[in-house]
Amino acid sequence: MTHADATSSQRWLSERARGLGVSGIRRVFELGATLKEPINLSIGQPDFPVPDPIKRAAIDAIEQDHNGYTLSQGIPQLRRRIVEHLAEDVGWPANSGEPESGVGVMVTSGTSGALSLMMQALLSPGDEIIIPDPYFVAYPTMAELCGGVAVRCDTYPDFRMTAERLEPLISERTKAVLLNSPGNPGGAVMSGDECREVLELCRAKGVLLVSDEIYDEFTFDDHREETPGGRKCPSPAREAGSHEDVLLIRGFGKSYGCTGWRMGYAAGPAHIINAMTRFQQFTYVCAPSIAQHGCIAAFETDIDHLVESYRVRRDMVVSRLSAHTRVTEPGGAFYCFVEVPERLGFGEQAGERFFERAVEENVLLIPGHVFSDRDTHFRLSFATSERNLERGLDALDVLLRG
Numbered sequence: 360m361t362h363a364d365a366t367s368s369q370r371w372l373s374e375r376a377r378g379l380g381v382s383g384i385r386r387v388f389e390l391g392a393t394l395k396e397p398i399n400l401s402i403g404q405p406d407f408p409v410p411d412p413i414k415r416a417a418i419d420a421i422e423q424d425h426n427g428y429t430l431s432q433g434i435p436q437l438r439r440r441i442v443e444h445l446a447e448d449v450g451w452p453a454n455s456g457e458p459e460s461g462v463g464v465m466v467t468s469g470t471s472g473a474l475s476l477m478m479q480a481l482l483s484p485g486d487e488i489i490i491p492d493p494y495f496v497a498y499p500t501m502a503e504l505c506g507g508v509a510v511r512c513d514t515y516p517d518f519r520m521t522a523e524r525l526e527p528l529i530s531e532r533t534k535a536v537l538l539n540s541p542g543n544p545g546g547a548v549m550s551g552d553e554c555r556e557v558l559e560l561c562r563a564k565g566v567l568l569v570s571d572e573i574y575d576e577f578t579f580d581d582h583r584e585e586t587p588g589g590r591k592c593p594s595p596a597r598e599a600g601s602h603e604d605v606l607l608i609r610g611f612g613k614s615y616g617c618t619g620w621r622m623g624y625a626a627g628p629a630h631i632i633n634a635m636t637r638f639q640q641f642t643y644v645c646a647p648s649i650a651q652h653g654c655i656a657a658f659e660t661d662i663d664h665l666v667e668s669y670r671v672r673r674d675m676v677v678s679r680l681s682a683h684t685r686v687t688e689p690g691g692a693f694y695c696f697v698e699v700p701e702r703l704g705f706g707e708q709a710g711e712r713f714f715e716r717a718v719e720e721n722v723l724l725i726p727g728h729v730f731s732d733r734d735t736h737f738r739l740s741f742a743t744s745e746r747n748l749e750r751g752l753d754a755l756d757v758l759l760r761g
């Protein structure tokens with residue numbers, strides 16, 4: 360065997376690595392790089408710069424030599440700020456993070472970091488975690504890498520993972536239910552009542568409720584609820600009144616335009632957070648130090664005006680596309696998951712075929728099968744300028760008319 364044969368073969372790879380496909384989003388990203396000035400409606404990050412106070416805090420951290428490792432669970436100042444925020448936002452104890460509170464709080468390398476540590480901490484081979492379908496692309500793979508099984512809960516057509524839809528899926532092997540509201544790719548926001556019903560079901564069945572709330576700040580006002588601290592995204596953490604059986608996972612990247620800083624956090628039962636921290640010690644070590652310092656300033660930064668500008672774009676998308684197909688209004692995040700009309704005759708791979716047609720018109724979307732066992736939809740991201748969105752919607756108007 361020549362050297363070239365050896366390096367091009369799969370022979371050094373683990374079975375795990377061989378089984379791992381390329382992310383469908385990455386594929387669209389690479390395709391986008393080959394097109395000339397595409398109208399890119401596939402992007403999963405906001406189009407505004409990091410607010411100045413947050414940038415300043417990170418720059419100061421570099422200049423003040425905060426460039427070394429931090430504690431695995433995160434710098435004390437940021438953890439304290441997260442605790443204060445959770446006390447005000449969801450009513451969790453003001454001494455969270457202290458041993459006597461029973462609540463653990465840790466900073467993670469992105470929300471993805473928190474999700475993957477959570478899966479490591481919870482799933483033994485054969486254990487099940489229920490996820491929504493459509494889902495955030497990484498959920499099934501993360502579960503499978505731990506030998507776990509990601510059981511899909513069909514949430515079409517409104518993308519709500521309600522107690523009624525969940526109940527038949529809970530088995531002896533179910534360890535956790537993973538809720539994602541506002542959701543990617545559907546943008547669905549669960550109401551407070553729906554969150555409470557899911558929580559009560561999980562409690563009755565002895566299952567942990569994990570809530571991925573990476574888009575919580577990105578909830579449009581018409582889907583927020585009144586709370587003592589102002590209008591907020593409904594959350595099972597708030598409904599729970601205690602932290603004993605909810606694991607909350609949140610992030611900074613989407614809300615403050617710093618996805619590349621890799622910043623998230625997790626809070627919940629102390630023994631679970633302690634286990635996640637141990638996995639962090641042996642894997643990521645800690646979240647990026649300068650980003651941790653920068654994100655302290657995030658809690659003083661109001662992004663409501665930015666979210667409102669995304670609400671305007673959401674309304675544009677819903678009103679233009681509803682003329683052609685069924686569109687479920689997103690209550691948060693910056694995606695719309697749109698059904699490919701049957702009359703276009705694309706058959707079973709409607710998402711992929713519509714995506715290919717859109718590429719011919721220089722429009723980049725993501726086909727529905729990337730997020731789902733079905734391929735009936737496409738994801739459109741409105742995290743782009745109104746002008747770009749308008750151009751994209753003009754092209755989709757023609758394509759959807761058929």
Ligand code: PMP
Nearest residue numbers: 403469470471495543573610612
């Ligand atoms: N959860 C959801 C629902 C997401 O959409 C994403 C990112 N697209 C993540 C988690 C991961 O975010 P991060 O960049 O913070 O790892």
